[in-house]
Amino acid sequence: MNAMKRAAIIAIGAMAWLPALASAMEALPALPPIPSDNPMSAAKVELGKQLFFDPRLSIDGTVSCNSCHNVMASGTDNRSVSIGVSGLKGGRSAPTVWNAAFLTAQFWDGRAATLEDQAKGPILNPIEMGMPNAQAVLDRLNRIPGYRDQFLAVFGGNTPLTYDNVAKAIAAYERTLVTPNSPFDRYLRGEEGGLSEKAKLGMQLVQDVGCTGCHNGPNFAGPASMPMGMSFFQKFPVFPGSTYDSQYRLTQDLGRYEVTKQDEDKNMWRVPTWRNVALTAPYFHNGSVATLDEAVRVMAKTQVNIDLNGGQVDAIVAFLNSLTGELPLQMFPQLPATPNGVVIPVER
Amino acid sequence: MNAMKRAAIIAIGAMAWLPALASAMEALPALPPIPSDNPMSAAKVELGKQLFFDPRLSIDGTVSCNSCHNVMASGTDNRSVSIGVSGLKGGRSAPTVWNAAFLTAQFWDGRAATLEDQAKGPILNPIEMGMPNAQAVLDRLNRIPGYRDQFLAVFGGNTPLTYDNVAKAIAAYERTLVTPNSPFDRYLRGEEGGLSEKAKLGMQLVQDVGCTGCHNGPNFAGPASMPMGMSFFQKFPVFPGSTYDSQYRLTQDLGRYEVTKQDEDKNMWRVPTWRNVALTAPYFHNGSVATLDEAVRVMAKTQVNIDLNGGQVDAIVAFLNSLTGELPLQMFPQLPATPNGVVIPVER
Numbered sequence: 195m196n197a198m199k200r201a202a203i204i205a206i207g208a209m210a211w212l213p214a215l216a217s218a219m220e221a222l223p224a225l226p227p228i229p230s231d232n233p234m235s236a237a238k239v240e241l242g243k244q245l246f247f248d249p250r251l252s253i254d255g256t257v258s259c260n261s262c263h264n265v266m267a268s269g270t271d272n273r274s275v276s277i278g279v280s281g282l283k284g285g286r287s288a289p290t291v292w293n294a295a296f297l298t299a300q301f302w303d304g305r306a307a308t309l310e311d312q313a314k315g316p317i318l319n320p321i322e323m324g325m326p327n328a329q330a331v332l333d334r335l336n337r338i339p340g341y342r343d344q345f346l347a348v349f350g351g352n353t354p355l356t357y358d359n360v361a362k363a364i365a366a367y368e369r370t371l372v373t374p375n376s377p378f379d380r381y382l383r384g385e386e387g388g389l390s391e392k393a394k395l396g397m398q399l400v401q402d403v404g405c406t407g408c409h410n411g412p413n414f415a416g417p418a419s420m421p422m423g424m425s426f427f428q429k430f431p432v433f434p435g436s437t438y439d440s441q442y443r444l445t446q447d448l449g450r451y452e453v454t455k456q457d458e459d460k461n462m463w464r465v466p467t468w469r470n471v472a473l474t475a476p477y478f479h480n481g482s483v484a485t486l487d488e489a490v491r492v493m494a495k496t497q498v499n500i501d502l503n504g505g506q507v508d509a510i511v512a513f514l515n516s517l518t519g520e521l522p523l524q525m526f527p528q529l530p531a532t533p534n535g536v537v538i539p540v541e542r
Numbered sequence: 543m544n545a546m547k548r549a550a551i552i553a554i555g556a557m558a559w560l561p562a563l564a565s566a567m568e569a570l571p572a573l574p575p576i577p578s579d580n581p582m583s584a585a586k587v588e589l590g591k592q593l594f595f596d597p598r599l600s601i602d603g604t605v606s607c608n609s610c611h612n613v614m615a616s617g618t619d620n621r622s623v624s625i626g627v628s629g630l631k632g633g634r635s636a637p638t639v640w641n642a643a644f645l646t647a648q649f650w651d652g653r654a655a656t657l658e659d660q661a662k663g664p665i666l667n668p669i670e671m672g673m674p675n676a677q678a679v680l681d682r683l684n685r686i687p688g689y690r691d692q693f694l695a696v697f698g699g700n701t702p703l704t705y706d707n708v709a710k711a712i713a714a715y716e717r718t719l720v721t722p723n724s725p726f727d728r729y730l731r732g733e734e735g736g737l738s739e740k741a742k743l744g745m746q747l748v749q750d751v752g753c754t755g756c757h758n759g760p761n762f763a764g765p766a767s768m769p770m771g772m773s774f775f776q777k778f779p780v781f782p783g784s785t786y787d788s789q790y791r792l793t794q795d796l797g798r799y800e801v802t803k804q805d806e807d808k809n810m811w812r813v814p815t816w817r818n819v820a821l822t823a824p825y826f827h828n829g830s831v832a833t834l835d836e837a838v839r840v841m842a843k844t845q846v847n848i849d850l851n852g853g854q855v856d857a858i859v860a861f862l863n864s865l866t867g868e869l870p871l872q873m874f875p876q877l878p879a880t881p882n883g884v885v886i887p888v889e890r
Contacts, residue, residue, distance in 0.1 A: 247614055256625050261604070266595055267877040274889040277604050281629030472881040476888045486882035515881060524874045529615040533820040533863060534834035540824045541622040 219397070220412040221379045222469065222519065226295030226369050227422060232310060232362045234369060241344045242367030244527040245360060250334060252323035254279050255538035259316070259364065263291035265371060265524070268473035274481030278322040285447065287481030292521070293469045295369040296413040299425030302479045303450045304464040307423030309365035314357060328357035334537050335360070340530020373470055373519025381516070389516050396513025399506055404498040414468035414517065427462045430478075431496030438492045442482040449479065472515045487511050567745070568760040569727045570817065570867065574643030574717050575770060580658060580710045582717060589692045590715030592875040593708060598682060600671035602627050603886035607664070607712065611639035613719060613872070616821035622829030626670040633795065635829030640869070641817045643717040644761040647773030650827045651798045652812040655771030657713035662705060676705035682885045683708070688878020721818055721867025729864070737864050744861025747854055752846040762816035762865065775810045778826075779844030786840045790830040797827065820863045835859050 228234055245251065246259040262276040263269050269290035271277075276284040286302050294300065300312035316322040317331060325331050332355055335341045345354040348363065378397075381388035389397070400406050408428045411418040416426025431444055439445055450459040463479060476482065477489035490510050494500045502510070576582055593599065594607040610624040611617050617638035619625075624632040634650050642648065648660035664670040665679060673679050680703055683689045693702040696711065726745075729736035737745070748754050756776045759766040764774025779792055787793055798807040811827060824830065825837035838858050842848045850858070 249612070249619070254625065255619060255621050256609070264597070264877075266874050267879065271597070271603060272884050273603055273886055277602065279629070281627070473879050475880075475882065475884045481888065484884055484888040511882060518881070521876055526614050526872045526874060528869055529612075531615065531821050532823070533866070534823065534859060536620050536823045536832055538621055540829065540832040 219378075219382065219406075219410075220418065221382045222293065222296075222372065222374055222376070222412050223418075224372070224374060226293070226372060228369060229308065229310075229422065232365060234366050235348065237344070238348045238363050238366045239370055240367075240527065241341075241348055242363035242365070243524075244341075244344075244529055245364050246367050247527050248529050250338070250529075250537055251317050251325065251331065252279050253325055257323050259291075259313075262288040262316070262322075265291065265521070268292070268470060269294075269371065270474050272475060274476050276322070278316075278319070279324040282321040282324075284319075284321055286479050287476065289466060290470060290474050291368055291371055292373050292519075293371070293413055293467055295365075295372065296411075296418065297415055297425075297464070297467065298420045298422050299464055302463055302466075303453050304425035304427060305450075305453045309368050310358070310361040313361040313364040313368075317360075331360065332357060337537050338530050338532055344530070370522065373521055376469070376519040377516040378513075379519070390512060392509050392512040393516045394513075396509035396511070397516075399510055400513060403494060403500055403502075403506075403510075405493070405510075408465045408497075409468050415465050426465045427459075428465050428497070429461055430463050431461070433496055433499040436495050438496055442478065442492065443480060444478070444482075444492075444496065447479055468514060468517050470518050472511075472518050486514060490514070567726075567730065567754075567758075568766065569730045570641065570644075570720065570722055570724070570760050571766075572720070572722060574641070574720060576717060577656065577658075577770065580713060582714050583696065585692070586696045586711050586714045587718055588715075588875065589689075589696055590711035590713065591872075592689075592692075592877055593712050594715050595875050596877050598686070598877075598885055599665050599673065599679065600627050601673055605671050607639075607661075610636040610664070610670075613639065613869070616640070616818060617642075617719065618822050620823060622824050624670070626664075626667070627672040630669040630672075632667075632669055634827050635824065637814060638818060638822050639716055639719050640721050640867075641719070641761055641815055643713075643720065644759075644766070645763055645773075645812070645815065646768045646770050647812055650811055650814075651801050652773035652775060653798075653801045657716050658706070658709040661709040661712040661716075665708075679708065680705060685885050686878050686880055692878070718870065721869055724817070724867040725864040726861075727867070738860060740857050740860040741864045742861075744857035744859070745864075747858055748861060751842060751848055751850075751854075751858075753841070753858075756813045756845075757816050763813050774813045775807075776813050776845070777809055778811050779809070781844055781847040784843050786844055790826065790840065791828060792826070792830075792840075792844065795827055816862060816865050818866050820859075820866050834862060838862070 249255050249258045251258060257279050262271045264271060269292035270288045274287055276288045278284060289302060295309060300306040300309060301315070306312040306315065317325050318327065335355055342355065345359060348354070349359045377388040377393070400409070408416065408426070410416065420426060427450060430449070431439060434445065445461055448460050450462040451457070453459070472486055475486060476484050477486065483489045483492060487507050490507050491502055494502045597603050597606045599606060605627050610619045612619060617640035618636045622635055624636045626632060637650060643657060648654040648657060649663070654660040654663065665673050666675065683703055690703065693707060696702070697707045725736040725741070748757070756774070757763065768774060775798060779787060782793065793809055796808050798810040799805070801807070820834055823834060824832050825834065831837045831840060835855050838855050839850055842850045
């Protein structure tokens, strides 16, 4: 098992790296890693928030980042697969944006190393936001005076409005989307009454059963000490052959293989966070499992080949619920206007 | 002309009523009318805000009230016609929700007497939010503990969660969506420098030309003294036959006739507000006109049979821009969760 897990850790980057798998449970830090080439500022975060909520980043003006990563709720759309422009359906379930800043790679298949890289994808994806190319995004933003002014103020230089800077602003905002003070975190800090006895039993079980072999680190998605851009992958199912495979189409999507075309990447997935997992149903890359208790049963069977009993499932679900943090209070952005006209083409 | 305008005022209700058309220009009151059967409370407004932003009020969990009435921007979607679930397109352009609480009837054709009545429509419209019936909405909300608790706290009684109460909560929130302190309002209060000389010229022109025959009252959408439920309608075009009719398909949609099937209601429309009109392009019921200056030219030609010159158009546009108010600062709602599961059906 340990060898298998180690083998499952595949570097996106070139750096060699050995994980510390058996670390103790960790609280969520107040701040995620901030890349040196994209420092935070209040003005950049505000610009990124506006972009995150702006449906004008989609071809027909109907889809924003928030459409599928709803920060008024779970940071997802709570759908099996997302729906983009023109009612088009995506192939996978939207991962939560909450605490995504702690992940060392983005997307279910880890194909983006950073939040900046990730942000560039959906805007140009024909079944998500559907913009034809980066220049079309910039052309549109350039026609919105409030954006022109803010990009200049935040990034300066001769060409402040670039697609890289659009992504940097959105990523800076996303680095504020952290959910501290879950019952589990308060328990780790020594606060009394944070965890029920059932949740404490679940906390012990996820370690005994082996779940925390992968779901470890402060984000329960792999070691925090991993360098950004290097992801923490695992095969799903590790133990194929259960009835769950067909019931939930577990092997249909080949996961990271679709990126690398390497046989060893078939059905490999970036380990998702447990933070706020109680909020993010339906579960798995294809959103095929409606409830958390069933997701726990499926994972125990497919990943560590254990049939949990009802009491064990209940306890683990109770523990996972203790990882629901406090959603930060936020003000609405006010999206910059185009007085007297529009940027979305008028239909005659 | 006066007789024609008076004839255009059609009561939805049974009350006889005579408008005072020639009133002086009025500032926007701080509060809109509050109906006696739906008093405001902070808890009700908060519940209504959550419902307004909750995409779970749509069949597939993708469309909320805010999707087409975006309160981070113009209170509209700035599209020619709105797009609902499954990429379906509506037939008319979404009116702004800002200051809608001051309108004495809702929808372009005035078919809803109140905000409460209006709120019930889009949720059940198959090409908007697509819920099959009111009971399906209630069934879904009943499965969300946070909503059950709030409906009980706000409305009390044995059956607090009714479709009427859903509409009441949304309407209560919408009555907070008022945009005070526009340059025009500050000017009326005697503040110096609120209006440019060009805007002042425009203010005089809209009265001299006759625009304020219909666009009057504090919301520039008809007299404030009109009882709720009685709307202020006008034919558009009053003077048919200009090239604009075909260019912008002005007579294709029969407007209020589609509600009443009375010949005299052909091409009759509720007079829309001028408040924030600079933000709400594209213009008219079909969103066929992309810019405010063109909308001004079209209205002058079709409604009072005047060809404005460029300077006059500029001045009127400057005045209309002075009606852009301050969007209120708002906190994000946090949508009540369904821990460990979902209310939108999972797709296998």
